[in-house]
Structures are given as structure tokens and as C-alpha cells.
Amino acid sequence: MVDRLVNSEANNRRIALVESCFGASGQPLAVPGRVLVGEGVLTKLCRKKPKPRQVFLFNDILVYGNIVMSKKKYNQQHIIPLEEVQLSSLEDNGQYRNGWLIKTPTKSFAVYAATATEKTEWMAHINKCVQDLLHKSGKTAADTHAAVWVPDDAAATCQHCQRVQFNVIQRRHHCRKCGRVVCGQCSNKKILLPHQSSKPLRCCLACYDEVSAAGNATPQTDKNDLREMESGSDDDSDIDDAATSDDPNSAQPLQQTMMFYEGNNTADASLNNSSLLSGTGDAAQGSSPTAAPADASHTSSNAADPASSGQAD
Numbered sequence: 001m002v003d004r005l006v007n008s009e010a011n012n013r014r015i016a017l018v019e020s021c022f023g024a025s026g027q028p029l030a031v032p033g034r035v036l037v038g039e040g041v042l043t044k045l046c047r048k049k050p051k052p053r054q055v056f057l058f059n060d061i062l063v064y065g066n067i068v069m070s071k072k073k074y075n076q077q078h079i080i081p082l083e084e085v086q087l088s089s090l091e092d093n094g095q096y097r098n099g100w101l102i103k104t105p106t107k108s109f110a111v112y113a114a115t116a117t118e119k120t121e122w123m124a125h126i127n128k129c130v131q132d133l134l135h136k137s138g139k140t141a142a143d144t145h146a147a148v149w150v151p152d153d154a155a156a157t158c159q160h161c162q163r164v165q166f167n168v169i170q171r172r173h174h175c176r177k178c179g180r181v182v183c184g185q186c187s188n189k190k191i192l193l194p195h196q197s198s199k200p201l202r203c204c205l206a207c208y209d210e211v212s213a214a215g216n217a218t219p220q221t222d223k224n225d226l227r228e229m230e231s232g233s234d235d236d237s238d239i240d241d242a243a244t245s246d247d248p249n250s251a252q253p254l255q256q257t258m259m260f261y262e263g264n265n266t267a268d269a270s271l272n273n274s275s276l277l278s279g280t281g282d283a284a285q286g287s288s289p290t291a292a293p294a295d296a297s298h299t300s301s302n303a304a305d306p307a308s309s310g311q312a313d
């Protein structure tokens with residue numbers, strides 16, 4: 001069980017390493033009771049294109065960031081409380097394989113693993129953490145999730161009017177309620193989506209009409225908002241895209257690695273893939289720096305890289 005790793009030296013060391021890789025750009029991650037369950041590289045489908053992201057699964061949060069230097073430096077840290085997370089598997093579709101949706105009330109997106117086995121491992125471990133959290137807190141799973149944004153590439157024309165062709169003048173906008181790509185004219189209204197923001201958010205006319213019919217529409221906001229919307233300079237861009245679109249490192253081929261630190265977890269038996277799971281566990285390894293080879297044994301590739309083991313400096 002994950003509980004076995006609480007307060008273990010190995011766990012503390014790994015969390016400290018994650019913190020140091022994010023440096024000043026990240027939040028403190030070491031809190032009592034927190035366990036780093038696993039980590040790896042997943043491809044996140046961002047607004048413009050899929051991008052590799054370093055992902056850390058803790059027993060209470062999912063943390064991901066942009067890879068500046070593999071296993072050494074990350075930035076653009078995002079933290080998602082696992083209590084709000086719901087996963088749903090995606091069918092393979094062309095180049096998009098081994099994917100699933102990570103859905104939360106504020107943001108939902110697709111990620112893709114390198115292999116079907118990694119997908120199974122990730123989903124099982126994330127789901128187990130979510131279930132454990134909900135079980136402990138007695139809460140029920142979130143039932144409202146933000147729409148997954150349709151990628152820009154997937155829409156050459158407005159998905160509402162079907163007429164406007166996107167170009168440098170006719171810019172793409174995303175409806176915050178349904179996630180479709182729509183033109184400016186078809187998204188010149190805002191509605192309140194309390195799970196996503198305390199401010200009214202851009203929506204398409206279809207969603208506006210739907211919400212209006214239910215009597216929940218929020219009137220147009222002030223002139224600044226309108227100007228922003230007209231110039232297309234509102235917060236339409238995903239922060240991931242804004243900060244990293246020209247990062248040359250993101251384009252480099254990455255060695256996909258994934259590892260989960262807990263062993264002897266009965267829930268993992270369902271994975272039917274014992275080669276990826278440690279039978280020894282970290283408790284037995286203690287604080288020995290030689291823990292690296294044992295840790296690396298359940299890395300799916302690149303097993304020899306000592307940097308992946310979370311050794312202290």
C-alpha cells in the first residue's frame with residue numbers, strides 16, 4: 001500500500017528531488033502524509049499540438065510540468081487535486097494512441113502514454129489514488145467536469161456557424177462550456193460556469209441559448225471585456241501553449257520512462273503485469289543510495305539512468 005511509503009526516506013528524497021527540478025517556479029510539495037506514487041512522461045494534447053509533459057502522481061495530487069531538461073529541470077507546474085479527477089479511456093485514433101481523458105471541474109484534457117501497458121498502469125494507479133482519497137474523506141466523486149477543448153487543428157471552420165474559415169483575422173476561440181472551436185461572432189457572449197471561474201467565461205451561441213433558456217445567463221460584462229473579446233486577446237490560449245510553443249527541447253525525442261514506487265499493492269494484481277511492479281518495496285531499501293537499480297527495475301525503458309532514481313545530491 002501507498003501508506004507504507006509515508007515518511008520513508010526514499011519517498012522524502014524523491015519529493016525533494018521533484019521540488020528541486022521545478023525550482024522556484026514550483027510549489028512546495030513535501031507535506032505530511034504525501035507520497036510520490038509514480039512518475040513518467042505523458043504526451044498532453046494541448047491546444048496547438050501534443051506536447052511531452054513530465055507527470056508526477058502523488059497520493060493526493062497530480063503534478064505536471066514542461067520538460068526543460070529531462071529529469072533535471074521542469075517549469076510551468078500544474079497541480080491537480082486528485083479528489084476532483086475522473087478518467088475516461090480514449091479509443092486509439094491514428095497517431096493518437098494509448099490515451100485517456102483527465103477530467104476535473106476546472107480543466108479537462110487528453111494525455112497519451114507511450115504504450116498500452118503504460119496506459120493501463122497509469123490509469124490504474126491514478127484511479128486507485130482517487131478511490132483511496134474519496135474513501136478516506138467520505139466525499140463523492142465530482143460530477144461536473146470542464147469540457148475538453150477541441151484542438152485548433154481539428155476545426156478549419158467555425159463549429160457553430162459552419163461558415164467562417166479561420167485565418168489570421170478570423171481567429172479561433174473555444175467555448176468554455178462545450179469545448180468547440182468557434183469564431184468571434186459565434187462566441188461574443190459569456191456565461192457563468194462556477195466550477196471553472198468566478199468570472200463569466202466565453203461561450204458559443206448554442207451554449208448561451210441553452211443556459212439562457214434555463215434562466216442562468218449572465219449579461220455581457222464591461223467594456224474592457226468586450227474590447228478584449230473583439231481583439232481576440234482574451235485568455236483563450238492555454239498557458240501550456242503560451243509558454244512553451246517555441247521551446248526547442250520540447251521537440252526533441254524523449255525516452256519514455258514510467259515508474260511506480262509502491263510494491264505489494266493488491267490493487268495492482270489486476271494489472272496482471274508483475275514485471276512492472278516491485279516486489280521488494282522501498283522500505284527494505286531504506287536510505288541507501290544503491291536503491292537506484294532496484295527502483296529502475298520497474299522502469300519500462302531507460303532503466304540504467306541513475307538520475308531517475310531520486311538520489312539525494
Ligand SMILES: [Zn+2]
Pocket residue numbers: 158159160161162163164182183184185186
Ligand atoms: Zn461562427
Ligand SMILES: [Zn+2]
Pocket residue numbers: 175176177178179180203204205206207208
Ligand atoms: Zn458551446
